[in-house]
Amino acid sequence: MAEITYRDALxxxxxxxxxxxxxxxxxxxxxxxxxxxxxxxKGLLDRFGDKRVKDTPISELGFAGLxxxxxxVGLRPIVxxxxxxxxxxxxxxxxxxxxxxxxxxxxxxxxxxxxxGPSGAALQLGAQHSHAxxxxxxxxxxxxxxxxxxxxxxxxxLKAAIRDNDxxxxxxxxxxxxxxxxxPDDDDFVIPLGLADLKREGDDxxxxxxxxxxxxxxxxxxxxxxxxxxxxxxxxxxxRPLDVDAILATxxxxxxxxxxxxxxxxxxxxxxIVSIIMEEAFDDLDAPVLRVTQADIxxxxxxxxxxxxxxGVARAVEACKKVLYV
Amino acid sequence: xxxxxxAEISTVNGGPALGGFSKKKLVELLSQMLLYRRFEEKAEEAxxxxxxxxxxxxxxxxxxxxxxxxxxxxxxxxxxxxxxxxTQALAKGLSPEAVMSELYGKASGVSGGAGGSMHMFGADxxxxxxxxxxxxxxxxxxxxxxxxxYRGGDQVCVCFLGDAAVNQGAFHESMNxxxxxxxxxxxxxxxxxxxxxxxxxxxxxxxxxxxxxSHGVPATSIDGEDVVATYSHFEDLIETVRQGGxxxxxxxxxxxxxxxxxxxxxxxxxxxxxxxDHQTExxxxxxxxxxxxxxxxxxxxxxxxxxxxxxxxxxxxAVEFAEAAPEPEVDTLYRNVYxxxxxxxxLFFDGRGK
Ligand SMILES: Cc1ncc(C[n+]2csc(CCOP(=O)(O)OP(=O)(O)O)c2C)c(N)n1
Ligand SMILES: [Mg+2]
Numbered sequence: 001m002a003e004i005t006y007r008d009a010l011x012x013x014x015x016x017x018x019x020x021x022x023x024x025x026x027x028x029x030x031x032x033x034x035x036x037x038x039x040x041x042k043g044l045l046d047r048f049g050d051k052r053v054k055d056t057p058i059s060e061l062g063f064a065g066l067x068x069x070x071x072x073v074g075l076r077p078i079v080x081x082x083x084x085x086x087x088x089x090x091x092x093x094x095x096x097x098x099x100x101x102x103x104x105x106x107x108x109x110x111x112x113x114x115x116x117g118p119s120g121a122a123l124q125l126g127a128q129h130s131h132a133x134x135x136x137x138x139x140x141x142x143x144x145x146x147x148x149x150x151x152x153x154x155x156x157x158l159k160a161a162i163r164d165n166d167x168x169x170x171x172x173x174x175x176x177x178x179x180x181x182x183x184p185d186d187d188d189f190v191i192p193l194g195l196a197d198l199k200r201e202g203d204d205x206x207x208x209x210x211x212x213x214x215x216x217x218x219x220x221x222x223x224x225x226x227x228x229x230x231x232x233x234x235x236x237x238x239x240r241p242l243d244v245d246a247i248l249a250t251x252x253x254x255x256x257x258x259x260x261x262x263x264x265x266x267x268x269x270x271x272x273i274v275s276i277i278m279e280e281a282f283d284d285l286d287a288p289v290l291r292v293t294q295a296d297i298x299x300x301x302x303x304x305x306x307x308x309x310x311x312g313v314a315r316a317v318e319a320c321k322k323v324l325y326v
Numbered sequence: 327x328x329x330x331x332x333a334e335i336s337t338v339n340g341g342p343a344l345g346g347f348s349k350k351k352l353v354e355l356l357s358q359m360l361l362y363r364r365f366e367e368k369a370e371e372a373x374x375x376x377x378x379x380x381x382x383x384x385x386x387x388x389x390x391x392x393x394x395x396x397x398x399x400x401x402x403x404x405x406x407x408x409x410x411x412x413t414q415a416l417a418k419g420l421s422p423e424a425v426m427s428e429l430y431g432k433a434s435g436v437s438g439g440a441g442g443s444m445h446m447f448g449a450d451x452x453x454x455x456x457x458x459x460x461x462x463x464x465x466x467x468x469x470x471x472x473x474x475x476y477r478g479g480d481q482v483c484v485c486f487l488g489d490a491a492v493n494q495g496a497f498h499e500s501m502n503x504x505x506x507x508x509x510x511x512x513x514x515x516x517x518x519x520x521x522x523x524x525x526x527x528x529x530x531x532x533x534x535x536x537x538x539x540s541h542g543v544p545a546t547s548i549d550g551e552d553v554v555a556t557y558s559h560f561e562d563l564i565e566t567v568r569q570g571g572x573x574x575x576x577x578x579x580x581x582x583x584x585x586x587x588x589x590x591x592x593x594x595x596x597x598x599x600x601x602x603d604h605q606t607e608x609x610x611x612x613x614x615x616x617x618x619x620x621x622x623x624x625x626x627x628x629x630x631x632x633x634x635x636x637x638x639x640x641x642x643x644a645v646e647f648a649e650a651a652p653e654p655e656v657d658t659l660y661r662n663v664y665x666x667x668x669x670x671x672x673l674f675f676d677g678r679g680k
Contacts, residue, residue, distance in 0.1 A: 025476065051476060057506070062465045062499025069469020072454055073404065075476060077469075092496075096459050097466060103662045105447035105455065106438030110665035141663050141674065165666040194671020241671025272675070 001184055007177040009151035010040045013158035014078065016187055018048055021076060024162060027054040027063055028080030028117075037082045038118065038177050064090035064115070068097045068167075071111045078162060081117035084133035084171060090115075091136065098167040099142030112165045116158070118174035119147075120212055120262045124306055127298035132263035134210075137169040138239055138272075144168045144193060145239040147211035151181040153237055156191030164193060173212035194241030198250070202230025205320045206250040206257040208273060210236040213260045213311060220260075220316035231320060239269060247273060248281050255286040256323040260316050265293040287323040292316050335535050338548045338559050343618045345554040352619055353633065355553050358397065359389040359612045361637040362413035365422055368641050369412065369429055369443075373588045377649075378429045381458075382443045383410040387583030390611030391516045392417045394556025395484060395578065398564055399452075404470045406454040406463045407486035409444035410516075414486060419451035422644035432651035439654040440662065460521075461487065461494030464513065468500045471511035471573070482567045483511045490521025492537045493529060501541040504573035512560075512567055512574045513538070516550065518582040523596035538575035550580035551609045554618075581605040 004012075018024045025048075026041060032055040035042040045053045056063040060081065067077035081087040087094065098111045115137075121130035137145050146161055146168060148154040154172065161168040183189075199214055200221050207217040214235040221231040232250045236243060251257050257277065259270030270291035277289050295309040344352060366384045373382050385392060388410075396405055396417035405418045415425050420436055428435030429443055437447050437456070445456040454470065457463045467485030474481045491497055492515060504511050517534055519526055526534065538545040548559050556578065563574050583606050585592045593602040619625035664673055 057499070057502060059499035059503065061496050062468065062503055065462065065465020065496065065500070066469040066472055066503065069406075069466035069471075070473040070476070071469070072466065073470050073473045075469075075473045092459060092462060093465060097457075097462060101455075102665055104437060104441045104445040105449070105662075106436065106440045107662035107665075108437070108447050108449040109454070112665075144664075144668075144673075164668075166664045192668060192670050194668045238671060241668045241673045242675075243670060244672045276675075 009155035017162040025052040060089035065093040071113045078114045084119035099140045116170035119171035122174040126301045130299035149214035196243035196246035200233040206232045209260040258319040290319045362389040385413040388580040390553040391550040398561045404483040415446040418453040420448040423647040426644040427648040430648040433654040434651040461491040461496040464500035471509035489517040505542045508572040534577040545575040547577040550578035
């Protein structure tokens with residue numbers, strides 16, 4: 001075990017998987033000579049050369065499609081989006097090509113590709129750079145979606161995503177790159193997709209969440225503990241495949257839950273989770289499941305307004321108290 | 327072959343009518359094109375009686391492009407196309423049975439009935455689809471060419487586009503990347519002058535052949551109704567690209583004799599009946615080759631009848647096969663959405679899949 005940053009954990013995962021399998025390559029804007037916009041690919045150009053670490057023009061649709069096309073004939077591309085906000089330009093290739101290819105080819109052509117980069121808000125980047133993009137990818141069958149919250153998860157899940165034979169959208173937290181945590185050094189440290197992680201245990205209420213919001217959930221749980229309320233914090237880690245068993249287990253234990261997420265409420269991740277709980281664990285509930293999301297508006301730039309628009313600790317605490325009727 | 331060079335743009339002018347090809351080669355080109363024609367005619371019939379559904383785009387009139395651009399390829403070369411691709415799938419080596427069954431939506435279809443007319447796939451023979459999004463195949467072709475380059479192979483990727491697809495951003499992004507990385511890809515525009523009911527010249531201020539030039543991709547224009555010229559030109563181009571010559575762009579001039587898809591009129595609104603009649607009479611790639619072969623005494627009427635009889639019975643057999651083939655089962659539906667069902671977690675949320 002070593003304590004490293006989320007950024008370095010991702011970098012290790014990339015390097016180890018590229019070492020392991022020479023059909024794995026990385027492409028995207030600024031990934032090679034510049035070391036990546038967030039320095040995730042630092043040093044990889046020197047180590048693997050410019051065929052395997054490829055700078056592209058600013059052509060999201062084109063290079064995402066390049067990745068998909070190369071996967072059609074057996075390569076295992078990792079396409080870095082500088083942020084997932086920019087991936088909207090590439091969505092045709094993600095949805096119409098990557099997610100549907102296996103199905104419409106009658107099982108002939110699978111697409112083992114990873115689309116990765118930061119998703120969600122950082123600080124004061126305004127409406128076009130603060131978008132939580134999970135639902136855009138989750139809506140389409142044929143894609144898997146992964147959202148690591150810690151350095152260990154970042155490494156173990158990225159390795160699993162690269163080894164997976166289907167398209168995986170791997171959404172990193174822009175605010176998490178500098179966070180540190182213990183990460184196993186083992187070359188074969190892989191966290192299988194589809195397993196949630198109970199990041200904190202408590203019997204009174206469940207805060208179910210994913211990605212960057214896991215940290216907000218933990219802070220909220222800390223505050224609740226001061227009032228004698230103990231929360232389970234369930235980090236889903238992978239949203240498709242989704243660890244429904246873990247969701248049902250925490251709800252069965254606490255009988256009260258909230259969903260905390262960075263995105264907008266309408267058809268957000270929480271909407272799906274609430275629906276699953278309602279359909280499959282209705283009798284376990286002692287209160288309606290509430291959702292805490294970003295305000296239903298484009299993200300404002302102003303610091304105070306941005307803080308207000310985010311989900312945040314206070315809102316999570318308030319929602320937990322509401323489902324506890326305290 | 328005379329080529330008039332203007333910088334990187336050139337028009338390929340005719341050349342000897344039969345290109346010095348052997349009789350065997352010419353007969354092969356003729357019978358392939360006849361197969362495509364008869365196949366599409368059968369598809370048209372089957373569509374009219376409701377055996378084939380959805381959108382169905384016929385290639386009738388454009389057979390010279392399918393034969394001339396694809397037959398010179400090796401089996402391990404890749405072809406990718408749009409939705410007007412039944413005949414291209416045949417040219418790359420898929421069987422008429424498998425393609426017809428796909429049109430019928432049967433389990434024996436190339437894509438098991440999941441694809442239909444617009445999504446023909448034959449990974450084993452390098453036919454990589456079958457795309458319904460205009461221009462989406464351009465970046466996919468780029469990726470396959472990248473994979474060839476990455477592995478140091480000597481295959482070539484041919485990407486068919488319609489004339490309307492060159493106004494997509496995906497096309498220009500792809501041309502640019504193909505050029506900067508010198509990738510082994512040939513972008514072929516089957517220029518039938520219309521995208522649905524929109525004449526190319528209404529939507530572009532530049533000529534087709536200039537679409538590639540700002541990207542630094544050498545371009546040629548060829549008469550796709552002349553299959554011999556098209557074939558010879560592609561033989562040369564493919565060799566150049568195979569040797570590391572970098573990407574190419576080819577404007578293959580042709581004409582669609584039928585409506586855009588089965589539900590569209592052949593003429594009337596966006597093009598006149600006179601125009602279509604004129605083209606059908608004068609620009610039929612099959613008749614052009616036939617007449618040249620007759621004139622050169624390389625084909626007799628009886629020989630032609632034999633060839634036509636052979637391809638007709640192939641197509642009839644394909645229809646019989648498709649008619650008799652079983653429907654795909656519902657339980658195949660979830661099998662091909664993900665190639666890997668992870669041991670943990672749920673992938674499908676409809677309550678029907680697992
Ligand atoms: C992105 C996209 N926009 C629109 C359409 C609808 N559409 C299908 S074919 C077509 C015309 C394309 O014409 P062209 O590229 O010239 O090919 P052709 O049909 O002549 O072979 C249009 C507009 C589509 N399938 N995809
Ligand atoms: Mg056209």
